[in-house]
Amino acid sequence: MLARCAAALVAAALLVTAARADPVANFYGGRQINLIVGYGPGGGYDIYARLLARHLGRFIPGHPTVVVQNMPGAGSLRAVNYLYNVAPKDGSTLAMFARNMPLIGVLGGNSNVAFDPRRLIWLGSSSSFVNDAYVLARRHDLPPLVLGGTAEGATGSDVPIILRDTIGLHVKQVVGYPDSTAIYLAIERGEVHGRTVDLSSIKSVKPEWLKPDGDYRVLVQFARATRHAELADVPTARELAKNETARALIELAELPYTVSRPFAAPPGVPPARAKALQAAFLAAHRDPVYLEEAGKLGIDISPVGGEEVLRAIDRIAAAPPDLLDYVRKLLAETRGGR
DSSP states (O other), rough: OOOHHHHHHHHHHHHHHHHHHHHHHHTTOEEEEEESSSSTSSEEEEEEEHHHHHHHOOOOSTTTTTEEEOOGGGGGGHHHHHHHHTSSSSSSSSEOOTTTTHHHHHHHTTTTTTTTTTSEEEEEESSSSOOOEEEEETTTSOOEEEEEOOSSSSSHHHHHHHHHHHOOOOOOEEOOOOSSHHHHHHHHHHHSSSSEEEEHHHHOOOOOOOOOTSSEEEEESSSSSSOOOGGTTOBBBBHHSSSSHHHHHHHHHHHGGGOOOOEEEEEEEOOOHHHHHHHHHHHHHHHHHHHHHHHHTTOOOEEEHHHHHHHHHHHHTSSOOHHHHHHHHHHHHHTTTT
16 A cells, blocks of 8 residues: 555656646646637638637647637738737737738738738648639529629639639629628628638538539639549639630639648747647647547648648749739739729
8 A cells, every 4th residue: 555655656746747847738737728710700710710729729738728719800811910910929829810811921012911921830721722622603593793702802802803814704793791601691692692712611511502403503613733523523723724824823823722721820939839839730630539520510621730831931932923913913903892
């Protein structure tokens, strides 16, 4: 009995010593991490963020609670500006925002952009889009092609204009809806006739849109070098490009999709905590429980780490100047309310 008690005391002492030796666990133990989402509840970004929030804390030393906070505005620019300039830089705040925010940060020319994407602490992206597609879906019973979108300059506003200029698509847009849920409702009411959106989001939120005999049709696939297996009859934008210049523009605009569901911490997070967050992010995406839940939600999980996000940013920055100028003009046009 004495031996067992002594062994238990030694084990307890070792645990206390180990805890004291792990400052990351000391920091996160009993703490809450705030995960800011740059869109409202119910959309694709929100689904990915809430899924990760339910699992991430298990893989961070100290096992903190992760709580999602929605911060919609300006196509998620509000959220990334907040993360970069206002959020605590101690590892207690993370954010998820639009895939095109790194592109917007690299391009410059927008006085509302107050962040440098190269200085963010990138955890990675839940999806590299290898199993997904960005599609233009519409109601087939309404004749004009009027699409709904969130903020001017958001992905849902950019891509229709890219398709207009590269494949000759004739489209009008109504932007300014607060979130994805509002757009879906507007389509069902007939206020607008369709939208551009991730295939995985449709499968998760509106699976009835994909029924062969339903009221909705997918017209074109974006962010795909080849056709998605589930949309074998729907052409890609690259297939429909008017010429090689148009195809090059499409390929540049598709680069952000390789880091399609990005997560980041603000600059200045202590290196040990940053590494712990990055390791936990990838560990969560390998976890069978996480993957099982993602499968039930019907969302694409094809993760990449923080280094791959930075490589994607470098590839965007290295694009030919004339293509970057086109994208700058495109963003200026979408901010202008087209």
